Amino acid sequence: MITTDFAPGSPCWLDLGAPDVPAAAAFYGAVLGWDYEPMGDGTDAEGGESRESGDSDDGGAGGEGGMFRKDGKIVAGLGKLTEEGARPAWMIYYTVTDADATTKAVEQGGGTVRVAPRDFGQWGRMAQYSDPLGGQFAVWQPGETKGFDVADAPGSLSWTELYTTDAGAAKDFYGGVFGWTFSDMELPGGGTYSLVTPAGLPEERMHGGLMEMPGEQLGLAHGKPYWHPVFAVEDCDATVARVTENGGAVQMGPEDAEGVGRLAVCLDPWRADFVVLTPTSSPSPG
Secondary structure (H helix, E strand, C coil): CCCCCCCCCCEEEEEEEECCHHHHHHHHHHHHCCEEEECCCCCCCCCCCEECCEEEECCCCCCCEEEEEECCEEEEEEEEECCCCCCCEEEEEEECCCHHHHHHHHHHCCCEEEEEEEEECCCEEEEEEECCCCCEEEEEEECCCCCCCCCCCCCCEEEEEEEECCHHHHHHHHHHHHCCEEEEEECCCCCEEEEEECCCCCHHHCCEEEEECCHHHCHHHCCCCEEEEEEECCCHHHHHHHHHHCCCEEEEEEEEECCCEEEEEEECCCCCEEEEEEECCCCCCC
């Protein structure tokens, strides 16, 4: 489960790069019940400088972006996608104690530094990377700001998931960077799903999973691996109906996953992907 104690290697933040910030704010407000809070004074802490396949401005000085809140609590960020030809996508951030040391580990593991470690005033320090196969992710070294206010509750992040073309290589890389441990489970329809747990924590603190898929099934990122978020919702079917009613689409589901819950893989109107899950008990892999 994802918590807000932000142990090293666990998810702490996510933000969306979208070509139309007001429209994206309206979409996620309708689908997930989020309220949007614009920020343009440079006070955003975790706002990302770039996204999966592109750069964006997430509410920094003169930028267009801000924060999503659920019942008054911050759950995510939103910024303007600015790089021409970039794919709108969610970027997931993981807590680290030293962004510079993490950067060295990424490079030693064959990854790429997309945004070198940079300070956000007293709030913290961030960096963004690509793994050796092209999956993009980010880290946050907390200062005064630790991360989102709520997780693992309806309308918030409950799981993170990587679709990759080489599960073994992905495990080697992320294990080296974050110290993650992995446990495999066989899927009912065939294939293996690897559950991810932060270093030194018990399996009940697992926060994500990864699954190997052929490149031809990863069309959203033109065959490259990618991460996406799973949001807990009270009613998967009702949420999916709101997705389609507001211009989004459904890639898979809704369907029941034994021991997990009812889930669907969705696209927003700009084809940024996310999963919605009504858990059987507590949120698990999407």
